[in-house]
Amino acid sequence: QLQLQESGPGLVKPSETLSLTCTVSGGSISSSSYYWGWIRQPPGKGLEWIGSIYYSGSTYYNPSLKSRVTISVDTSKNQFSLKLSSVTAADTAVYYCAEGPTNFDYWGQGTLVTVSS
Amino acid sequence: VMTQSPAFLSVTPGEKVTITCQASEGIGNYLYWYQQKPDQAPKLLIKYASQSISGVPSRFSGSGSGTDFTFTISSLEAEDAATYYCQQGNKHPPITFGQGTRLEIK
Numbered sequence: 585q586l587q588l589q590e591s592g593p594g595l596v597k598p599s600e601t602l603s604l605t606c607t608v609s610g611g612s613i614s615s616s617s618y619y620w621g622w623i624r625q626p627p628g629k630g631l632e633w634i635g636s637i638y639y640s641g642s643t644y645y646n647p648s649l650k651s652r653v654t655i656s657v658d659t660s661k662n663q664f665s666l667k668l669s670s671v672t673a674a675d676t677a678v679y680y681c682a683e684g685p686t687n688f689d690y691w692g693q694g695t696l697v698t699v700s701s
Numbered sequence: 702v703m704t705q706s707p708a709f710l711s712v713t714p715g716e717k718v719t720i721t722c723q724a725s726e727g728i729g730n731y732l733y734w735y736q737q738k739p740d741q742a743p744k745l746l747i748k749y750a751s752q753s754i755s756g757v758p759s760r761f762s763g764s765g766s767g768t769d770f771t772f773t774i775s776s777l778e779a780e781d782a783a784t785y786y787c788q789q790g791n792k793h794p795p796i797t798f799g800q801g802t803r804l805e806i807k
Contacts, residue, residue: 621796631743631786633796646795680742686790687733691742 586610586618588681588692596675596699602668606681606692607661614639614659619685622655622666624677625694632677636685637664671699705787705799713807718774720802722787727767731791734763734772737801738783746785747772782806 592604604622611618621636635645637655645653654667668675676699682688702725712718722732730750735743745754747763750770760775774781787799 630801631788631798633794633798635794636796644794648795682742686731686793686796687745687748687788688735688743689745691744694742 586683586690588683588690590679590681590692590695592695592697594696594698596671596697597701598672598699599670602666602671602675602679602697602699604666604679604681604695604697605663606665607663608683609662613657613662613664616640618683620655620657620664621682621684621688623680623682623688624675625680626674626677634666634668634679673699675699703787703789703797703799705802707802708800709803709805711805711807712777714777714779716777718777718781718804720772720785720787722765722770722772722799724768724770724789724792726792728789728791730766731789732763732765732770733788733790734761735786735788736781736783737786743786777806779806 587609589607596602619636619638622634625631635653635655637643652669657664678694678696680694681692683690704723732750734747736746737743746757746761750765751763762773764771785802
């Protein structure tokens with residue numbers, strides 16, 4: 585069974601780049617069976633899909649965030665990562681990594697990222 | 702756009718719960734339902750509108766296709782207190798979630 589774990593700074597300054605990593609265990613990140621994604625949830629609010637990546641490196645992003653988002657895979661470490669540039673307070677949220685093409689079967693526990701000076 | 706209703710429900714244990722989700726355009730059966738308890742990640746309960754997930758209690762079910770979908774808890778239990786979300790996976794990007802339904806146990 586897949587297990588996912590997010591890691592990264594819990595505090596990011598406005599205008600800087602948010603960087604998170606998701607470490608996958610129980611399966612190979614380079615398997616053609618899997619898609620990998622990032623979803624976020626501002627405090628007290630609903631879920632927002634950020635983007636997803638296939639093992640081949642093909643990516644698709646939420647148009648509302650596309651200009652600021654990069655998702656990539658590191659097969660040597662069995663990890664995938666999220667970079668979100670030019671952050672503002674509106675990017676404060678719990679960030680989840682998850683597995684799935686059009687639905688998400690496995691989720692990490694989530695990590696809170698606060699954008700503040 | 703996914704329109705989910707109601708936003709809040711307060712229901713007595715043993716009663717039936719119904720939540721609806723409407724898509725702004727047809728999405729076939731690419732509709733999923735999640736349960737999220739406080740400080741936990743969402744958990745997939747139903748896939749492809751009506752398919753059950755292994756390990757999920759049978760009191761949870763889903764129906765619908767195209768634009769109109771329904772999620773049902775046949776007999777509410779205290780442990781079902783949570784927020785429930787629908788999610789469409791057909792017209793993407795973007796993958797979109799409903800606004801959520803917070804379910805309170807009376």
